[in-house]
Amino acid sequence: MDTRDFEPVDPKCIVPIRIPPQTLRSRGWRQMKQNKLALLGLGIVVIMTSIAIFGPLVTSYTYDDQDFAMANAYPSPLHWFGTDSLGRDLLVRVLYGARISLSIGLAASLINLFIGVIYGGIAGLVGGRVDRIMMHIVDILYSIPMLLYVILLMVVFKPGLLNIYIALGIAYWLNMARIVRGQILSLKKQDYVMAARSYGTSTWHILTRHMIPNCMGPIIVTLTLSIPEAIFTEAFLSFIGLGVSAPMASWGVLTSEGINSMRSFPFQLIFPAAALCITMLGFMFLGDGLRDALDPQNQREGNR
Amino acid sequence: MILYLMKRMAGACVVLWVIITITFGLMHAIPGGPFTQEKKLPPVVVAAVEERYHLNDSLATQYWDYMKHAAALDLGPSYKYPGKTVNDIIAETFPVSAELGLISLFLALGVGVCAGMAAAWRKNSWVDYSMMVCATLGVSVPSFIIAAILIQLFAFTWPILPAAMWHGPSYVVLPALALAAQPASFIMRLTRSSILDALAQDYIKTARARGVGTRSLLIHHALRNALLPVVSYIGPLAAALLTGSFIVESIFAIPGLGRHFVTSIYNRDYTMILGITIFYSFLIIMMNLVIDGIYPLVDPRITLQKRKGE
Numbered sequence: 001m002d003t004r005d006f007e008p009v010d011p012k013c014i015v016p017i018r019i020p021p022q023t024l025r026s027r028g029w030r031q032m033k034q035n036k037l038a039l040l041g042l043g044i045v046v047i048m049t050s051i052a053i054f055g056p057l058v059t060s061y062t063y064d065d066q067d068f069a070m071a072n073a074y075p076s077p078l079h080w081f082g083t084d085s086l087g088r089d090l091l092v093r094v095l096y097g098a099r100i101s102l103s104i105g106l107a108a109s110l111i112n113l114f115i116g117v118i119y120g121g122i123a124g125l126v127g128g129r130v131d132r133i134m135m136h137i138v139d140i141l142y143s144i145p146m147l148l149y150v151i152l153l154m155v156v157f158k159p160g161l162l163n164i165y166i167a168l169g170i171a172y173w174l175n176m177a178r179i180v181r182g183q184i185l186s187l188k189k190q191d192y193v194m195a196a197r198s199y200g201t202s203t204w205h206i207l208t209r210h211m212i213p214n215c216m217g218p219i220i221v222t223l224t225l226s227i228p229e230a231i232f233t234e235a236f237l238s239f240i241g242l243g244v245s246a247p248m249a250s251w252g253v254l255t256s257e258g259i260n261s262m263r264s265f266p267f268q269l270i271f272p273a274a275a276l277c278i279t280m281l282g283f284m285f286l287g288d289g290l291r292d293a294l295d296p297q298n299q300r301e302g303n304r
Numbered sequence: 305m306i307l308y309l310m311k312r313m314a315g316a317c318v319v320l321w322v323i324i325t326i327t328f329g330l331m332h333a334i335p336g337g338p339f340t341q342e343k344k345l346p347p348v349v350v351a352a353v354e355e356r357y358h359l360n361d362s363l364a365t366q367y368w369d370y371m372k373h374a375a376a377l378d379l380g381p382s383y384k385y386p387g388k389t390v391n392d393i394i395a396e397t398f399p400v401s402a403e404l405g406l407i408s409l410f411l412a413l414g415v416g417v418c419a420g421m422a423a424a425w426r427k428n429s430w431v432d433y434s435m436m437v438c439a440t441l442g443v444s445v446p447s448f449i450i451a452a453i454l455i456q457l458f459a460f461t462w463p464i465l466p467a468a469m470w471h472g473p474s475y476v477v478l479p480a481l482a483l484a485a486q487p488a489s490f491i492m493r494l495t496r497s498s499i500l501d502a503l504a505q506d507y508i509k510t511a512r513a514r515g516v517g518t519r520s521l522l523i524h525h526a527l528r529n530a531l532l533p534v535v536s537y538i539g540p541l542a543a544a545l546l547t548g549s550f551i552v553e554s555i556f557a558i559p560g561l562g563r564h565f566v567t568s569i570y571n572r573d574y575t576m577i578l579g580i581t582i583f584y585s586f587l588i589i590m591m592n593l594v595i596d597g598i599y600p601l602v603d604p605r606i607t608l609q610k611r612k613g614e
Contacts, residue, residue: 140319143592144326145546145584148565152330152577155569228444235446239551240566252446259452259555263460273449280444 031293038289044282048275052102055095064088064247074267081271085261090268093249094275100250101231101276104164105283108230109223111169116176117219123177124184135181138174146171150233154242161244164237168230179222183215217294225287228280235276251276312596316589323585324374324578328367331577338383338572357383370578379579384571390579394561398583400470401553401560405545407480412487412541417527417534419488420495425522427500435492442489451482451555468557479556483549487541491534498530505529531602539588539595546584 032038066086075082081090123134150171157163187193187210196206235252237243243253251272258269338359345353354360358369373380379390423435458478459467466475502508503526511525550562561580568576599606 140322143319143585143588144323145581145588148581148584149326149330151566151569152327152334156330156333232446236448236551239448240554255446255449259448262452262456266456269449269452273445277441277445277449281440284440284444 029293032289035289035292037285038293041282041285041287041289044278045286048098048279048282049102051095052098055098056092059089059092059095061089061092065092074265082265082267084257084268088247090254090271093254094251094272097249097251097254097272098275098279100161100244100248101234101252101279104161104168104234104250105227105231107165108168108172108234109226111165112173112176112226113219113223115170115173116222117180119173120177120180120182121184124181124188127185127188131181131185135178138177141174147233147236150237151240151242154237159237159242159245161248164234164244168233172226172229172233175226176219176222179218180215183218184211187211187214221287221291221294224283224290228283228287231276231280251279312593316586316593319589320582320585321371324371324582325367327578327581328370331572331574332363334569334572338574357381370575374578374582379582380575382573382576384568384573384576390575393564393576394579394583397559397561397564400558401546401549401562404476404479404483404553404558404560405542405549407476408483408487408545409538409542411480411484412491412545413534413538415484416488416491417495417531420492421499421522421527423492423496424499424503424526425518432496436496439489439492442485443493445485447482447486448551448555450485451478451552454478454482455555468555470556470558475556479552479558482555483545483552487545491537491541494533494537495530498533499526502526502529528602532599535595535598535602538598539592542588542591546587 032042066088067083070079070083073079073083079089079091081094083089084093119134119138123131150167153167153171154163157167193206193210196210231251234243234250235255238250238252239256244250246253249257254272255269255276258272262269338357351360358366361369370380377391379394381389382393385393419435419439423432426432455467455478458465465477467478469475499522508521508525511521516525546562549560550566552558553560553562554566561583564576565580567573568580
């Protein structure tokens with residue numbers, strides 16, 4: 001950022017104006033409260049998250065307790081969701097699955113966020129030739145079928161929870177990088193950034209107080225919508241046998257096991273599939289609501 | 305025009321080269337080789353086989369050899385299917401995947417755009433709400449669950465369609481539905497929101513003031529402007545239908561190319577992995593080129609050299 005063009009005003013002459021700032025949070029929350037679907041989504045996400053955190057603490061079984069006498073038992077007061085082919089309580093496995101699936105969604109999205117914000121931020125801030133080259137690289141990576149690479153990475157890394165985080169995290173940051181770069185580029189030209197600069201505000205201050213808060217909306221929306229995507233991808237990986245390793249089980253693993261026994265024991269598919277789909281719905285509603293609340297003008301771009 | 309095409313082709317070659325290099329590196333980082341098996345082969349046999357496929361050469365030599373052959377469009381012999389080349393296998397199985405993928409693509413486009421238009425036209429009515437609920441459900445249910453439900457309903461509860469295999473038109477219905485459900489929902493949401501955007505524009509008000517009927521307004525004025533986001537989604541969609549299809553292909557036991565990708569990774573069938581990745585990437589690149597050619601047809605303000613927003 002270049003401050004030479006401007007003669008900073010003497011700081012003593014500036015009378016600070018104190019208007020309570022209309023923060024992203026207050027404005028967004030006011031909008032969100034009117035959107036019933038978004039609130040429903042938020043509710044689902046909060047409930048699922050607390051289930052994932054506290055659920056396994058209050059159950060009387062563990063996810064790998066086997067009871068062959070009770071194998072494939074239908075839902076009953078003893079086992080609310082029934083048991084699987086090894087006599088493991090399905091409810092407990094779904095609860096632990098919530099932990100695993102949600103943590104995968106969250107961890108992969110945070111890695112996306114980290115890489116995407118740094119990459120996109122550098123491209124947008126530096127601009128010029130650096131930006132062109134960096135965005136060319138993103139374009140090249142875009143034309144690679146990512147699912148194939150995630151599969152390859154998973155085989156290289158060996159299936160495991162940490163490796164799923166990493167593989168999903170390093171494969172899907174492109175979108176985030178593009179959005180952050182676009183935001184930074186357009187913010188750089190905004191009048192209030194120029195104004196702040198003419199006041200002699202430091203680059204760091206402009207970055208942290210003006211640019212980042214104004215980028216937050218689209219970033220939060222992208223983050224929210226990338227969580228279900230990661231959970232989805234993990235479910236696909238589980239389906240082809242590259243998910244978390246047994247006896248742990250994500251919803252994806254439980255669902256694909258359920259598909260195999262769908263004909264004889266449909267409840268083994270229904271419960272994990274329902275958990276998976278309801279959570280997806282929650283994140284979708286929440287993401288859509290956040291998009292409407294946080295960046296109304298960007299509605300169409302975000303839809304892509 | 306020719307210059308533009310040549311530029312794009314050169315770009316495509318660079319992309320393919322990057323892809324080959326990344327895949328080559330990753331593939332050789334996987335522990336084990338194509339001829340490592342549970343049952344140990346005598347060392348002499350291993351040596352002979354590796355000699356036959358040049359696997360004992362240095363990685364650099366193997367890479368260079370592969371690049372030379374790939375440049376001549378020869379993807380090499382498959383290690384797991386002796387006597388067949390990767391080109392043979394792709395030629396054999398891709399038509400099946402392509403048929404399924406194309407049918408799903410058109411299904412998704414047709415259903416998605418029509419439903420999206422209907423929802424936007426009757427905004428905030430029960431039509432709109434029910435469509436939106438369907439679309440959100442469609443986006444949030446993974447395709448393998450949809451496939452399982454479809455099989456249960458239409459092959460077992462009401463046995464009117466075959467549950468699996470690939471022997472004729474009736475075998476296409478269920479896999480195509482399973483594959484198209486998600487993109488159709490996505491296209492519907494996309495179409496709805498962009499038609500609503502378009503309907504809020506001034507030129508629509510003008511047209512309305514001139515007495516243009518609602519139907520004609522929607523079809524001739526709003527739809528054309530609303531189609532752009534849908535067009536730009538077709539590229540990634542085609543890729544998703546092709547690469548995502550291996551789940552559907554394995555559930556329905558369809559002899560397509562998708563299944564080979566996963567098995568080839570498990571088998572460490574190096575040439576197959578590389579060949580299929582190259583083939584898919586090539587398809588995606590071509591698809592994007594075609595899409596860029598469609599843009600100016602939909603919106604004459606966009607020229608080939610300069611895309612909107614660049």
